[in-house]
Amino acid sequence: MSVGESSTPLGRVRGLGSAHHGGEHWLTERVTSIALLLLGVWLIASLLILPTLDFRTILEWLHAPSAAIPMALLIIVGFKHALDGMKVVVDDYVHDAGNNFALNTFLLFLAVGGAATALFALGRIAFMGAA
């Protein structure tokens, strides 16, 4: 049955709306934002506290779990929050269903690919032989 044919009010509105999972998406965006507030401040504070920002110092810092773990979380939560935010912008401005799907899929691939690249690099640093 198409949208207009339904006889009940609920039937007429069911399936309408832009994202179909708006509530969950909305909440996830806010929860990740609070996590990024903590992780972002951690990153800036850490870089300020380090005596220098040369290769050895940063490598030693990221080698320790106390920095590698928050960095891994920053990468995962950062890319997730970026993807959620970009989806809101795309859904607001790109209304054609095909273009909307194509752009959101492209951004999904970009975010997952970027996160995988950053995590792999971090893993290489963290699991490198004794520095």
Added chain:
Amino acid sequence: MAASIFHRITGGALSVVGLAVLTWWLAALSGGSETYASFTKVATSIPGKIVLIGLTWAFLQHLFSGIRHLVLDTGQGFELGVNKTFAVLTFVASVLLTAALWWYLLGVAK
């Protein structure tokens, strides 16, 4: 209104440029000291510094206007005066903090 559109602009910049720089930085580190040197050469050049200072400001602006949005989500702060003051404060705080951070970074580095 300005705070709201800047939230989107800074969010977009952080998503694309910010995460690209973070990924590049980590990839360069994992590649060894020579690869890292090629990163720092670009990052410490004048255009590199402008991008990093811009990203610092974008992060802080997004952070403060994000906090503003979280407060607005609870249904508070919609009175005209309060709302405007809060929006202006996000810009004041982000610009001052960016200036302070880079004044410290550039002063210590060299």
